[in-house]
Amino acid sequence: MFVNLRCIKKIQIARLLTTGLVLSIVMLCWEDLDHHVVSHVRSYSYRFLVNNHNFLNSSYNLDTNGHRRSFGNSLDPSPLHPYLINQLKKCSNSNDILLLVFVKSSPQNDDRRHEIRKTWGNEDYIQEKFNANVKIVFVLGVHPDLRQRRSQKNVESEAWAYNDIIQQNFMDTFHNLTTKLIMQFHWATKYCPKAKFVMSCDDDIFVHMPNMVGYLRSLEQKHVSNFWVGHVHRGAPPIRRIESKYHVPMKLYPWVSYPDYTSGAGYVVSGDVAAKIYQVMQILNPSMYIDDVFMGMCAQVIGVTPQDYVYFSGEAVTRYHPCIYARMITSHGHADDVRVLWKEATDPQVERMSKGFLSNLYCTAVKVALLCLPHQRGTYGCLGAFT
Incomplete structure (x- = not known):
């Protein structure tokens, strides 16, 4: 050859x-x-x-002297800060609270709070329309900029007008999100212990409250316990790049994997889990400043596993379509369009579109196109097209 x-x-x-x-x-x-x-x-x-994170029990718990171990750039070792604003009567006259919602907000985000009150967080509307007792509480620290502290007077006036703001005396910054998380579960345990479900979410979240109420009532009928649901992150590694907002140094968390956790944008736990989580929060070192990861660490200790539900969003905005609205629970990234989305998502036409064989077939095809095709990246996974 x-x-x-x-x-x-x-x-x-x-x-x-x-x-x-x-x-x-x-x-x-x-x-x-x-x-x-x-x-x-x-x-x-x-x-x-x-699939074993037993090291959390020995590495992040109290030392032999009852003090919290120091990890790198740790936070104030005290889990609680004084309340500047509290709402002691928010749950006192209610014995049948379906859902307690903590909305993580910042002092300057009064416009977002107002939009929530006018839409999905309108307690009176939820009670009248769905006969559901839902309590909305906005969770704040203090403005980190001393020159902006005049906004504190605005926050106090807002709290007096609406009776839905709680605030503790810590800097309202990204690295204090775990402090804000501890505040939420402390308040739920002490001031609203009879709530059947507790939700934590951001102030740019959209909650489809009609769907949420229906979903939680179905769980209530099943008498669920040890329940935690949201958009689950499994096997997520710590981010080591210094330039990243979510950078976690080796000295703070030296292991290669986080425990499973739900996106902090919005998740729900049953009332019994809220009480257990707060107990663990008094034991674990709160140095992990990424609050949803710290939540996962606490849940790992008490043996609670997060459940993934496709219509809880992660960090992205949902696809806008009536077929999506019919099943959506949350969507993230709505700082400016909450009122428009609320009007569209709760339109009676949405419910009518989802009924009947042909309507279901049409919506399945639409959701496949919006959620499953490679060139489309929606908030919800492809499983949502068939759920």
Whole structure:
């Protein structure tokens, strides 16, 4: 057989150049590759092969002297700060509270709070329309900028007018979100212990309250306990890049995988879990400033596993369509369009569209196009098209 040696040399040279180019790209992008690929492989391997986070009990609990162990840039070791504003009567006259909602807000976000009160967080409307006792509480720290402290007077006036703001004396910053989380579960346990379900969410969340009430009532009929539901993150690795907002240094959390947790944008726990979580919060070191991860750590200790429900959003905005509205529970990223979305999502036409065989078939096709096709990236997973 005749072999063209010149052709072989050209092929070898091409392979050599291609290999060199690939290696050069890998070396240049290694940091990103390590973050997005290697760290996730390690984390998922630990999550699905080992699936054991018993180290949390011994590494993050109180030391022998009853003090919280110090981890890196730890927060104030005290789990509680003084209440500047409290609502002692919010739940005192209610013995049958279906849902207590904590909305994590900031002092300057009064416009978001007003929009929520006019839409999905209108307690009177929920009671009248759905015969459901739902309590909405906005959770605040104090403005971190001393020059903006005049806003405190505005917050106090707002709290007096609406009786739905609680505030503790800590800086309202990203790195104090765990402090705000502890505040929520302390308040739920002490001032609203009879609530059947407790929700924590951001102030740019949209909650489809009619669907939420129906969903929780179905759970209530089943007498659920040890219940925690939301958009679940499984096998998530700590982010080690310093420039990231969610950067967690090795000295704070040296392990390769977080326990399973739900997105902090919005999740629900049963009342018994809220009480257990607060008990654990008094034991675990609150140095983990990513609040939804800290929630996962607490739940791991008490043996509560988060359940994923496809219509709880993660960090993205839902696809806008009546077929989506018919089943949605939450959607994240609605700082400016809450009122418009509330009007569209609760339109009576939405309910009519979801009834009947042909309507269900049509909506399934629409949801497949919105949630399942590769070029579409919605808030909900493809499973939502068939749920």
